[in-house]
Amino acid sequence: MKEIRIHGRGGQGSVVTAELLAIAAFKDGKYSQAFPYLGGGGERRGAPVQAFCRIDEKPILLKCQVTEPNYLIVQDPGLIGLVDIFKGLKPNSLVLINSKESPESIGLTQTSFQIYSFPATSIALQVFNKPLMNTAMIGAFAVLCGDLNIEALKKAIEQKFPGETGIKNIEAMEKAVNMAYDQFGVIPK
Amino acid sequence: MSVNQGSIKCREIMQGSIAVAETVGALEPGVIGVYPITPQTHIVEHLARLVANGNINSKYINADSEFSAASILYGASAAGVRSYSASSSQGLLLMTEVIFNMAGTRLPAVFSAVNRSLSPPINIQVDHQDTMTLRDSGLIQLYVENIQEAVDTHIQIFRIAEDLDVLLPAMVCMDGWIISHAYEPVTLWQEEAIRDFTGVFFPPYEVNPQKPLTYGALTDDDKITEFKYMVDAALGRAEEKIIQVAGDFKKAFGSYHGDVVETYYTEGAETIILAMGSIAGTIKVAIDQLRAENKKVGLLKIRSFRPFPASRIREVLSGAKTAVVIDRSFSASSGGILGSEVKAALYQQNGPFIINYIAGIGGRELYPHNIKEIITESEKLSAAGTVPDKALFYNLNSALI
Numbered sequence: 001m002k003e004i005r006i007h008g009r010g011g012q013g014s015v016v017t018a019e020l021l022a023i024a025a026f027k028d029g030k031y032s033q034a035f036p037y038l039g040g041g042g043e044r045r046g047a048p049v050q051a052f053c054r055i056d057e058k059p060i061l062l063k064c065q066v067t068e069p070n071y072l073i074v075q076d077p078g079l080i081g082l083v084d085i086f087k088g089l090k091p092n093s094l095v096l097i098n099s100k101e102s103p104e105s106i107g108l109t110q111t112s113f114q115i116y117s118f119p120a121t122s123i124a125l126q127v128f129n130k131p132l133m134n135t136a137m138i139g140a141f142a143v144l145c146g147d148l149n150i151e152a153l154k155k156a157i158e159q160k161f162p163g164e165t166g167i168k169n170i171e172a173m174e175k176a177v178n179m180a181y182d183q184f185g186v187i188p189k
Numbered sequence: 190m191s192v193n194q195g196s197i198k199c200r201e202i203m204q205g206s207i208a209v210a211e212t213v214g215a216l217e218p219g220v221i222g223v224y225p226i227t228p229q230t231h232i233v234e235h236l237a238r239l240v241a242n243g244n245i246n247s248k249y250i251n252a253d254s255e256f257s258a259a260s261i262l263y264g265a266s267a268a269g270v271r272s273y274s275a276s277s278s279q280g281l282l283l284m285t286e287v288i289f290n291m292a293g294t295r296l297p298a299v300f301s302a303v304n305r306s307l308s309p310p311i312n313i314q315v316d317h318q319d320t321m322t323l324r325d326s327g328l329i330q331l332y333v334e335n336i337q338e339a340v341d342t343h344i345q346i347f348r349i350a351e352d353l354d355v356l357l358p359a360m361v362c363m364d365g366w367i368i369s370h371a372y373e374p375v376t377l378w379q380e381e382a383i384r385d386f387t388g389v390f391f392p393p394y395e396v397n398p399q400k401p402l403t404y405g406a407l408t409d410d411d412k413i414t415e416f417k418y419m420v421d422a423a424l425g426r427a428e429e430k431i432i433q434v435a436g437d438f439k440k441a442f443g444s445y446h447g448d449v450v451e452t453y454y455t456e457g458a459e460t461i462i463l464a465m466g467s468i469a470g471t472i473k474v475a476i477d478q479l480r481a482e483n484k485k486v487g488l489l490k491i492r493s494f495r496p497f498p499a500s501r502i503r504e505v506l507s508g509a510k511t512a513v514v515i516d517r518s519f520s521a522s523s524g525g526i527l528g529s530e531v532k533a534a535l536y537q538q539n540g541p542f543i544i545n546y547i548a549g550i551g552g553r554e555l556y557p558h559n560i561k562e563i564i565t566e567s568e569k570l571s572a573a574g575t576v577p578d579k580a581l582f583y584n585l586n587s588a589l590i
Contacts, residue, residue, distance in 0.1 A: 019204075022372045026202035035371035039314055040550055061474050062369050063335075063467040064556045 001064045002055040002087030002145075007085050008075030011045040013134030016160065017073065020138055021148070024157035028149040031060040033060045048083050072113075073141055074098060075120075075134060077106055081171035089113060096141050098133055116144060118180060127172040135169040143186050151175060192443040201375065205336040205368045206231030207360075208375045211300060212335040212340045214239045214247075214388055215380040216347055218299070219270035222250045222261030224346035226280040227313050229303040231406040233275055234429070255280040259287035259298075266296035266358075267404060269395030271347070275301035277365060279308060281319045285326070291358040292327025293402060294422055296454040297350035297390070301343070302330075303369045304517075305382030306551040314552020317466065319367070321494070321526045327420040329359035329427050330495040332465040334374045338446040339363045342492075344383050345434045351390045352362055355356065355427045357420070362494075364467040366552075378442060403525040422443060428496040449498035451490040452505055454480060460511040460564055460571075461541070465491045468515065468555050475560035486564060491527065499534035506531075509541040511564060511571040516580065517549040524580035542571040547582035 004021060008014030015036040015127040022034035031079035037050040052066040068088040077099040079085060089095070091112050099106055099117040108115050127136075135157060142148040156186065158166045180186065210232045210282030221240070223233040238247040244461050248265075252258035265272040278285060291298055302320045306312040313322055316404060320330060331346060333339045342361050350359035386459040396404060406441070408416060428449055435448040454472055455461055462472055479486045489505050507513050512535075516525025523529055536541065544567040549555050563583065570576050 020370050023202050026374055030200065031374060033371060033373050035367055038366065039312075060373075061470040062557075063364075063470040067554075068557065074424050 001160035004053040004071040005066045005069040006051045007079050008049055010047045010125040012075045014049050014075055015051045015136045017052040020156045021053045025154040027152040027155050031056050031059050046131050048079055094144055098137055106137055123172055123175050127168055135173045136176035137145045139173035140180040143177055197440050198377045198379045202372050204209045205339055205371055205566055206234055207235050207334050208340050209237035209343055211341050211377055214245045215383045217245045218247050218273035220248045220265035220272040222252055222258040222274050222434040224252045224255045224258045226277050228305055228369045229275045229277040232301055255283040259284035262298040263287050263291055264572055267396045269392040271390045272298045275578055276317045277303045277499050278305035281381045288358055291379050295356040297356050299350055300361045303365045312551040316517040316550045321518040327357055327424055330362055331492050332362045334467055334469040336375045339368055345438055348434050348444045349430045352430050354432055355423055357423055363554050367467045373519055378487045393569055404567055411417045418443040424496045430491050447492050449493040450501050453488040455487035455505050458509055460568055461489050461509045462513045463489045463539045464515040473556040497530055498560050502534050508542050511567050512541040512543045513567040516543045516547050519547045528580050541575045544570055545580035546583045547580050
């Protein structure tokens with residue numbers, strides 16, 4: 001089972017990221033679940049939030065938060081140090097940080113995880129002229145995971161954001177996918 | 190179980206609140222009276238969208254408080270109209286006065302309760318204190334584990350509440366966030382199949398200027414016990430209806446989540462956990478892990494808290510050594526509410542030791558390892574014969590007290 005935890009701030013689309021990953025997995029024939037943690041005043045814009053997504057081949061009965069993820073997405077590098085983002089993270093897990101800087105230069109020198117950084121906000125600024133970076137993060141995450149269906153992700157974005165918003169978000173995701181293939185040296189399937 | 194393909198509208202992944210609102214919308218309540226409160230808001234927002242877009246023909250009334258929203262339902266229901274609302278937490282408390290009135294006046298309005306902790310301290314996360322506090326009103330209460338069960342139970346509950354042998358207000362209790370805001374795969378049913386199943390509400394009496402009747406008249410000591418007795422008896426009759434409707438639903442739609450209870454590996458189990466709502470899913474995972482180690486444990490999920498299925502609980506627990514009741518609410522100084530009622534149901538029965546834990550308050554999470562710890566601790570207490578009379582608060586942080 002993939003257990004994904006997403007860290008961000010209220011308004012950065014962390015909850016939507018979890019939902020899009022779950023919708024895409026469902027469209028790809030899998031079972032999935034997504035939900036937010038809004039304790040600690042997480043309904044407010046700017047407050048630290050967490051969202052969770054589980055993806056499995058069989059129905060998911062668990063109804064508790066993801067405390068021992070094997071995938072981590074950090075939408076806001078400013079949370080590093082404020083929130084224990086690595087808490088419970090399983091060894092060798094994949095970590096994706098939204099940052100122009102390398103993981104080492106922002107102080108993430110842990111060798112027990114596979115840590116990658118990706119400039120999702122830069123892509124969002126190009127596409128939207130606003131820092132709406134969550135769909136760019138999803139694109140990079142899909143490339144790193146290797147087994148997320150990118151066509152299903154596009155369908156999920158179309159469903160969640162019909163019309164122009166969806167088209168723009170798909171553009172952001174595709175830009176991110178192409179850039180991530182280059183940056184991470186992954187060979188497209 | 191094979192789902193009846195002919196009744197499927199769609200198989201989709203969607204948010205629990207939207208799935209519930211789509212289902213309630215298919216039943217087109219004549220009146221929807223609302224006042225928003227977190228985490229129930231997405232349900233009434235989506236119903237507002239359905240009404241505004243002309244998808245359904247309901248009269249949608251924004252009230253100035255939950256008390257008014259419930260009062261609007263009271264009036265509509267008294268006029269013979271199918272009526273619906275949703276609320277959470279303090280909002281449900283503000284509806285309480287009206288809900289007692291509805292039960293006493295035998296008005297079958299239907300509510301979705303999206304469970305949330307009560308203030309203070311303010312907290313928007315899930316426990317069951319809000320709905321459990323309504324337990325003495327005469328209200329039917331069914332608790333659900335996941336989005337599919339929430340959808341199916343909403344269809345069932347209209348038919349149960351509006352049954353002429355019952356005629357009581359009714360509430361589907363669904364955990365905040367983990368059901369209301371979660372995305373899960375769910376089957377939505379065709380509108381026509383839903384309407385065929387629930388039928389049309391024909392009240393035996395209705396407020397009608399052509400045929401004046403008195404509602405809510407003063408009743409003195411010569412008759413009031415009998416009125417109260419009739420509420421009690423009607424709620425008792427609802428138990429049989431819940432069983433019957435769950436069976437009919439299974440035949441019509443091919444979907445089943447238990448009737449008044451759901452049992453999970455209780456046959457021959459030495460230890461049985463009792464719980465309500467979404468944690469039943471997490472408990473099932475813990476039980477699967479323990480069963481793989483040949484531990485004889487099972488789950489008795491209580492779907493119907495009101496009516497309270499005492500005889501079914503006695504029956505299921507009769508062979509067990511240890512019963513562990515997990516409560517997400519409590520009656521101050523008395524213990525867990527479900528725990529106290531399970532103890533009462535088993536009084537003088539020579540049944541299992543009963544250990545009552547108060548856990549999962551205000552969103553404090555319970556993971557499979559917590560469930561296993563609770564089971565291990567309970568089995569120890571039971572084997573030593575040192576079961577405490579009082580409920581135990583699980584994982585209290587004594588440094589904060």
